[in-house]
Amino acid sequence: xxxxxxxxxxxxxxxxxxxxxxxxxxxxxxxxxxxxxxxxxxxxxxxxxxxxxxxxxxxxxxxxxxxxxxxxxxxxxxxxxxxxxxxxxxxxxxxxxxxxxxxxxxxxxxxxxxxxxxxxxxxxxxxxxxxxxxxxxxxxxxxxxxxxxxxxxxxxxxxxxxxxxxxxxxxxxxxxxxxxxxxxxxxxxxxxxxxxxxxxxxxxxxxxxxxxxxxxxxxxxxxxxxxxxxxxxxxxxxxxxxxxxxxxx
Ligand code: PEP
Numbered sequence: 001x002x003x004x005x006x007x008x009x010x011x012x013x014x015x016x017x018x019x020x021x022x023x024x025x026x027x028x029x030x031x032x033x034x035x036x037x038x039x040x041x042x043x044x045x046x047x048x049x050x051x052x053x054x055x056x057x058x059x060x061x062x063x064x065x066x067x068x069x070x071x072x073x074x075x076x077x078x079x080x081x082x083x084x085x086x087x088x089x090x091x092x093x094x095x096x097x098x099x100x101x102x103x104x105x106x107x108x109x110x111x112x113x114x115x116x117x118x119x120x121x122x123x124x125x126x127x128x129x130x131x132x133x134x135x136x137x138x139x140x141x142x143x144x145x146x147x148x149x150x151x152x153x154x155x156x157x158x159x160x161x162x163x164x165x166x167x168x169x170x171x172x173x174x175x176x177x178x179x180x181x182x183x184x185x186x187x188x189x190x191x192x193x194x195x196x197x198x199x200x201x202x203x204x205x206x207x208x209x210x211x212x213x214x215x216x217x218x219x220x221x222x223x224x225x226x227x228x229x230x231x232x233x234x235x236x237x238x239x240x241x242x243x244x245x246x247x248x249x
Contacts, residue, residue, distance in 0.1 A: 003206050004222075005162060005229040006246040007038035007123060008236025009063060009091060019045040020052070025239035027056045033246045035229055038089050038123075039236070043077055050086045061089030061123065064097055067110035079111075079118045090115050091231070092122045093149060095168045105148035112149060116157050123162045123231065124150060125210070126189075130169035138167075139188055146192055155197045163207045164231040165189060170211025172233055179220055182209050186226035215241045218248035 014022060019041050030037055040061040041049050049060045066076040082090060092115065093108035108124070115122040126145040128138040142165070150158065165185050170177050177185075186207045194202030209221050210231035221227055229249075236242045 002204060002228050004035040004249050005038065005206055005208055006033075006035050006242075007061060007089070007091075007162075007164075007208065007229075007231050008040060008242055009094070009210075009231055009233050010039070010041045010236060011063070011096070011233060012042060013237055014041065014045070016045065016048075020048060022237065022239055023049050023052045026242060027053060027058055029239055029243040030057055030246065033057060033243070035246050035249055037246050040089070040091055046082070046085050046087055059088045060086075061091060062087050063091050063094065065090045065092070065111055065114065067107055067114055069114075079114045079120060083118045083120060087120065089121045089123055089162070091125060091164075093125045093145070095125060095127050095166060095171060099168075105145055108145075109149040109152060112153070112161065113157075116153070116160060121160060121162060123164055123208070125164045125166050125231070127166040127168050127171075127211070133167070133169065138185070142185065142189060143192060146189065151196050155201060158193075158197055159201060159204065161205070163189060163205060164210045165207060166210035166231060168211075172212065174212050176212040176214075176217050176221075177209070179224055182221055183224040183226055186224065190226055213245065215244040215248075218245040222248050 038059045038061045040063050062082050065079045070078050092111045097103045112122045126142050128141040132138045132141045167177050190202045206228040208229045208231045209227050213230040214235045
């Protein structure tokens with residue numbers, strides 16, 4: 001059975017006191033979740049998050065990392081630093097990183113590798129723009145993103161990653177993908193993995209859906225055969241809703 005995962009991407013939201021309150025609320029409400037819950041607060045609050053979540057079921061992730069080792073890269077955060085905080089997951093290749101910070105598939109591949117070298121699980125995001133879907137290029141875009149950023153990995157490294165399919169047109173706007181659209185793409189990604197690494201690997205890779213997933217639609221999405229949970233943006237900033245989503249399996 002594949003791992004069920006719900007990860008919250010807080011993006012650039014909350015100040016310290018809001019972050020502490022949200023972490024504490026999520027910890028106190030999450031006592032009977034069957035899914036692995038992960039919270040990904042902004043960098044400055046990670047240490048606090050790891051310490052607050054220590055004796056709970058919640059794991060902590062970062063939203064990004066550098067592909068470089070420590071050194072003269074002003075303003076960057078290395079995977080080694082995140083590892084020293086006991087962060088266990090890192091979101092890599094989010095569409096906002098791709099579009100606002102020009103991250104390309106090769107840079108994202110290097111970040112994925114850096115995570116794995118340090119024993120941290122990358123949550124690799126892929127997703128097409130609306131224009132790709134409207135021109136029927138969505139499968140090719142996802143194929144290209146996964147091949148260029150992931151298929152250099154050995155099978156043993158690949159078996160450690162988590163994938164999040166996040167159609168860019170569905171993020172942050174309420175235009176959730178339909179269950180049919182989500183299932184079709186998740187199945188396609190699983191087939192790509194199976195072709196490259198074998199059916200066992202395809203069948204065991206967790207693939208999360210992201211894009212306006214909320215407490216109302218999570219049950220239907222998570223019930224799909226190839227959807228193993230969600231990467232949640234806006235709705236992860238409300239403890240009650242985030243926990244309802246985590247309990248939607
Ligand atoms: C995201 O940014 O990863 C995301 C899924 O955002 P939202 O849930 O707000 O669409």
